[in-house]
Amino acid sequence: MPKSGYATTRPRTSRTVIRAVTSVAVVSAVAVGGTYAAGIGPFAGGAAGPDPAALAQARGFLADWAAGRLPSAAARTSRPATAQEVLRNFTTGLDIGRPTLTAAAPTKAEDDTVNVPFTATMPIADLGTWTYTSQLPLHKRGDGTWTVEWALSVVHPRLSETKKFHLARADTHAPEVTDRTGAALSGAAFPSLRPVLAQLDSGTGGGARHGTVQLVDRATGKVERTEARFGGRSGRPVGHPVRTTLDATWQAAAEKALASGAHGRNASLVALRIDNGEILAMANSPSAGFNRAVSGTYAPGSTWKIVTGSALLLKGAVAPDDIVDCPKYLTVGKEFHNVETSEHRNASFLKDFTESCNTAFISLRGKLGDRELGDVAGTYFGVGQQWHVGIPSYDGSVPAPHDETEKAASMIGQGRVQANPLIMASVTATAASGTFHQPSITRGNKNTTSTTPLPQKVVRQLRRMMRSTVTDGTARVLADLPGDIGAKTGTAEVSEEEPNNGWLAAHRGNVAVACVVEHGVTGGGSAGPVLRSLLAAVPTDPA
Template identity: 80%
Template sequence: MPRSGHAADSATTRRRQPRPVVRTVTAVAVVSAVVVGGSYAAGLGPFARGATEPEPAALAQARAFLADWAAGRLPKAADRTTRPTTAQEVLRNFTTGLDIHRPTLTAATTPTQAEDDTVSVPFTATMPIADLGTWTYRSKLPLRKQGDGGWKVDWSLSVVHPRLSGTRKFHLAREDADAAPNVTDRRGVSLSGDRFPSLRPVLDQLDTGTGGGGQRGAIQLVDRVTGRVERTEATLGKKPDRPAREPVRTTLDATWQAAAEKALASGAHGRNASLVALRIDNGEILAMANSPSSGFNRAVSGTYAPGSTWKIVTSSALLLKDAVAPTDIVDCPKYLTVGKEFHNVETSEHRNATFLKDFTESCNTAFISLRGKLGDRELGDVAGKYFGVGQRWHLGIPSYDGSVPAPRDQTEKAASMIGQGRIQANPLLMASVTATAVSGTFHQPSLTHGNRDTTTTTPLPHKVVTPLRTMLRSTVTDGTARVLSGLPGGIGAKTGTAEVSEEEPNNGWLAAHRGNVALACVVEQGVTGGGSAGPVIRDLLTAVPTDPS
């Protein structure tokens, strides 16, 4: 059942050094698609019959083998050879680790016939290596006539490449130019994936302007046992052809970023989690951290139900219509049925509670009881018009900017009042929602400078901002965000607990503000917001007691 954010519970690579680093990997990938040079049926034959002229059927079989191999139809290609089982295994393993995609294999039009009645068909292999260019080489297909009169490729390792053998194979050695030296924080401090692991996926997405034509690498022939490099088959990529531009200066603050990474590493307890901190006055992102630190940047691209942190938006919609005031009595029973039964965390209840109390204790049933005060599309309209939710944001990296679909029925409308149903958000969006709520003005979040802003929003009126600030502060002093109550700075916050499924623990959320900073954190399977995301935010604010300059 959907639940509110309630306190209790305790919470839970790949960039290298800036200098180029050679990474050696063994030759993956089943070869996929193909372009094969022509076919007999297309008019390149027939060959004249003669004592030393090859038969057209041999050339047709060679082309069919190349087509199947390159298209990834490895069993079919292997069946065209004299040793199908071995051939299929070799074809599958040959490109392992070479990052080859969509090769071109082209048969020559001038095969030769040897004295032993085998036919040799030369071919050219053009192997695109991801991010590096193409490796092109020539080899030959020997074909032998079978007892049934048909032709098959006379299998050996040299069919694939003339230097491939039982003792030698191919490796790809990449030389990566790390983007880290070209990216700095707001004050010019260099940001690297080694120092700030959570920034690795972010640095990958930034245009660093290194101007050097990207990565370089080499295809190497190595000893299968010792790994010793016997020769370099091809050098790929290119050297920088122009000087690097000025470093990319981000809005990040190295102090906040370091504190965020540390707080999340110690507080996530091995669970997936993420957080964002941004400036309230202009939307500049100060820190974004993920656990685990590598891979998906869930802080800005995640899609989560925001749970009861969404009650900031729901309250705004109700206050805009004068549908409720903080002092109004809105009963908070244990259960409320709207198509299905909704309840509060631990089936708590607060009889004759004020709306302020409902907010600070994150009462689901009270908020759901007010659903008739809003039109079916009104919650989404308010989210977009005042908070920029669902509009296209331009941060400087890709982001997911929220979704508030119109409810399909009353049950879904009830769920949307408490941040469930089909509403989706992430820590970036909820930090921005909090910043807008306490300032009254939406600012498009940004990670780099000079980004386009195509959003259109309307400021929240004082009659909404003033009670929201009071309600958020009361949640810290007297409600579910008491985990932050011992910290200075007049902190306001909203907890959230978002149901994932009947089988999994709920996600824990907390959105907060202090001074000119707004923050949001989600801990997957954190059970409650106050118990899981709360300690992470507390540790971050403790480590950085002052606002950024």
């Protein structure tokens, strides 16, 4: 079966013509933004069980839970509504990042229930990992399918109607923190920085890192037992503040932009300098708890077309003025479509980029090898390498696709491609300048990354396409602002039950910015106003 999803239909004159054709790849498909197939996800390869279908359902549940696809995880249980609520609330106040959930060998009980033990490794920001074991009881329904029999103990053996978990931190000496000019930064003045300030380390003995996960009575708050204990340094020298790369003016504008534009939804943004990667602003909504700006794991949606476009341009597989047809639908194991099922017949690749045409990009998947997108992301953009930002960060993942459907999804920033606003701001900075700089919030961090500069021809092409996205495409929300702004919008599917996440990444002068708004539906309509507010409030580059 050929990989190519396009065909040349007439000789090239002034422009190459590449047309998408609808084809069906015979594959075992993984739905974009939906559930994992058996054997895929953040757990070990499984041992044989009493019924492979039961183990597959357990693995699917663990994969969905770990990836944050809570509606999909809950749908695999006997009580979806209750399960979704519990899974969503379980990490509230615990500062837990993306968990690792590892399935063990299943066992069969006398009542034909299949139990799948698993180990949960929960990373707690700035402290360490909380590891425990639990198990999934699965029952076979009348139609022959398996379901996770829901109970609070599924999440943790000691979670109950009367008991919950509480994170108690004991920072003996919270560090004094300043911006790049020496101006004081505090959680009171900049509420969105609270999760960031808690993570900072001065390098000369930053704030002490001590804490416990406690099992407490829901009614009285009485501590019943300590589940996990974390210890660290005992203190920091007095008079040695942590000087960050943040800019108080940009931070204040970012806080205001999120407060007015997120409309109560989870959202985050990052602004950084293009010439050296120094972070100028980092904001989260809500302001307390999880630092989703640097530790979030999201499908970046069409903002990822900056990387996909780079991969195609690097090979000479396409040029901005080549014709790459943009039909409403394209089937590759599943049906892909454009936002609002739009189409742009006889569109140039430039038009496909500015209008964020999914089907056009997917039609070019045969131009790239299965590992090529991930290789380009790592080699030129540093994505997936270990970054030393100055606080804990998630540095992205672009795994090789398992099949043609997943490859199609990866071309448009879906499937298993994952990023966050820090990563996409960095990607934008690299595209605008040609050179990756490790992002940093403190100076003097070690740098173990190794990247190759983008050819200047590719940089010029990317800048042209991103500028056109502002003047003539989906990022027109920024068109009336001063400066030569370039941008890329993104709409990322989460699940069939939830609205899409909205993305926007942009550059102006020496600054690159990126924003995600969960359940924002479209990037231009949700993240667009946030970044417009930010860039309007701070019209010039920082010193």
